[in-house]
Amino acid sequence: MTPAAAIRSGRRTSHRKSAPKVAQSKLKIRDLRKTYGPVVALAGAGLDLSEGEFLTLLGPSGSGKTTMLMMIAGLTQPDSGEVWIDGKLATYAPAHRRDIGMVFQNYALFPHLTVFENIAFPLRMRRLPEADIAREVGRVLDVVRLPGVGDRLPRALSGGQQQRIALARCIVYRPSIVLMDEPLGALDKKLRDQMELEIKRLHQELGITVLYVTHDQEEAMIMSDRICLMNDARIEQIGSPADLYFRPLTVFAADFLGESNLFNALVEGETGAEIALRGPAGALIRVARDPERPAARGRPVKVMVRPEMLTLLADGALADNVLDARLTQVILVGGVTKYYARLADGTLVSATALTRGPVAGVTPDSPIRLGWSKASGVILAGAERPR
């Protein structure tokens, strides 16, 4: 079926040509690599994206997110590696034949065409009859909740409206994958929150497959089925938001998403389902064993505990792990209260608790006890990630 016919019949475009595929991934990337002179923009990345999934590339500036997206879209040529779209090799296929949709950061709406013509553009490229074009454009304008702006020029719309039109233009031809490069980057916070939900809604309603780019961790957590964390031209970790948050593999991952306490520790030994470590100031730390994280005896590691997993223990209360500390600061943030404390060896610790009325009884420099369960500690590989 031609793309045009697919759009007309309202069916999803498919490129299956040869070889029967079982639960094939929409997008498959293998060892994708790109350098600009001495700069390595992407150092051999691999990724699978399944139908209907929302995957976010998250990472600091310059970590290679845009580079990867551009190579998937066919707008940049990789040095090596492979890109498979819908089970078809497309590494060097020209952009216009990939059946991919892309939303650019500055929207890239054509300034000389009306909103209607902008959205009609991909359909015209697919040689759809005029009547179908009118119907489809009307349909997506409804979907993005902007009916009746078809006659306007893009610059006569607000930023948020332009963003919606860019989305509409991208989904109108039902591309196999929608790529979005920081589509909300230019919007203010309030509009961002609104558009995040909007995109999420479109994703669920239309069942589209989305590869999204952002460097805002909150945005990534809210929207994604899975997050692909990138750092320094590499993929650091791929997993669900919960995975990344609760079970980060590296110090970078633990640091990038949310706040964390990182304790230097030495592995002392295993007893059944738990690992014993020697932590800061000689404290004993117990962590539940995780088969994916082998911890050899005598190895220096870092143990991560999220601040909200630490509790201020009342006198006599018990916990799997207990640290003695001195309080340095208490900050009421609003819904939560943050406690900052110092261990005997100087290590800083922070704990977050829900605010339950004014804090009383804790004054700076008073001794406190912090406790956490062995299930909420995570052992991270070494101090530095192996390169």
Added chain:
Amino acid sequence: MTGASGVPAEPMRPVLGELPHRPRPAWRRTWAMVPIALFLVALFLYPVAQLLWLSIFDKSGGLTGDHYQRLFLSPVYLQVLRITLEVAGWTTALCILGGYPIAYLLATASRRTRDSLILWVLLPFWTSFLVRTFAWIVLLGRNGALNSALQTIGLTEEPTAFLYNMTGVMVGMVHALMPIAVLTMLSVMENIDRNLVPAAATMGARGGEAFWRIYFPLSLPGVAAAGLLVFITAIGFFITPALLGAPQQTMIAQIIIQQVMEMLNYPFAGAIAMLLLVTAIAVFYLYDRALGMSTLAGEATTGQLGGGTRGLVGRVFAGIGTLLTAALGRVTDGIAILWEALAGGRVDRPPRASGRVPLRVAVVLLLIFLAGPSFIIVPVSFTTEGFIEWPPKGISLKWYWAMINDQQWTKAIFRSLIVGFFTACLAMALGGPAAFFLARRRFAGKTAALAFILSPLILPRIVIAVALFYFYARLGLVDTELGLVLGHTVLALPYVVITVMAVLKNYDQRLDQAAASLGASPPRVLWYITVPVIKSGLIAAFLFAFVTSFDELTIALFMSSGISTTLPKQMWDDAIMKVSPLLAAVSTVLLFFVTLVILTAEYFQRRAGAKR
């Protein structure tokens, strides 16, 4: 009051008197525009108006249409008018056709490629029209390089007549004006969002369709602006038709010169100049109605013919345009598909040759056409013979010696340097503050003010020259350096204002605000912060103004004569007698001198741009 630790012991207050509690008076806020406005009114607006007056009133003060009647009733002048429009029309068409690919490649190339290629447009842009015209005489003459090459290969036996006919004029004119077309189109194309074409590609548009449906319509305002500037410059042109054409190719500006210099019939010359002016203004008016003036300054464009409000005509044209671009897109892609089928596209290998190869080849050829010919005068200047021929015989410096030993030449060079220097100083003094004002303030009539300052650049120079000539005749300024400096300043001001404004556009005004908040008064902010930061841009503006004057012929033609000529005027006087190797030697010196100045200016401008 600073303690031993270097920390102020108590707050240091800026030295302030009473704090003003009234807004600054209007004159304090607009003073920057006053000198330039007065200057342009006195030396540009008033003289041109006077010329108009002269052409429609007779000596006794009565209204007369005599001069215009003579102009329109004489078949000779009508023929000249026809030729002028014809030459200008063709020149415009060819300049755009050839200039578009260059501008397109420059606008879409990487920054490094662009920076190195644009020099090959800027150099001919700034190289004297005279030098470039001589180069064509050497290239295309009976014994010129082209004829001798053709005969050597055996393609022709007799020398072909390339010169002193329409071919010569067209080659010379297109060569002379194409840089203007390229730079104008480039300024619009650079404002086209680079993501638009990739966006179109992801939506399924092939290269051809993306270009014709998206890029081309957006670049149209640039095309129109380029056409406008080239056409208006062309109708007032005289150097090329005079040196490369035959009497049949006489253009209207030559008639003006003839009437002033030979017939001394000022009112009639005034009438012709007015006709030119009216034509220029009419073309402008049409342009403004169709596209709006702001596109001239390369401002963000919508590419929509007729602006926001489209009448019936606008809609019809837009409809035709859409159909045409769609058709062109399909044709281009048809060719591309054919090409792909022949070359074989593979998805598992990077494509071999990029689709831009033909474009690159075309642009390289065009750039050679633009920048190459001027250099032909270099070997010719070293000949031992007394006339110009190809290939030049022997090697000697005798023509350079002849130039240095001839007081006529050395004086002319000296005079041009002096006039150029003072022109640049005056233009900076008048244009600098105005540029600051225009770049930083928002006020009603800003576009009009900018248009007024830029109008000397846009109106045919010959009109300004003739108008100034009358004006000076009354004041006794003809044949004086002061007169030249004032006249050249009128022409140099637009360049200064544009260059300084461009630099200021990249200047982070928060630097000034920071300095002011630290206690610096406005003059101190300017002197200690702004000027040092944009110094490079100011030097570039100064050099552009200098070159404008140094190379100027039109005003100098009327305003310097006999023993007190400028270099271009001396060259012109020589050239209409005979193109000699001495002239080639002078041209070579001029070519390298101007090249050096422009490279320096470019260097400073880029430094200014890089710093931001």
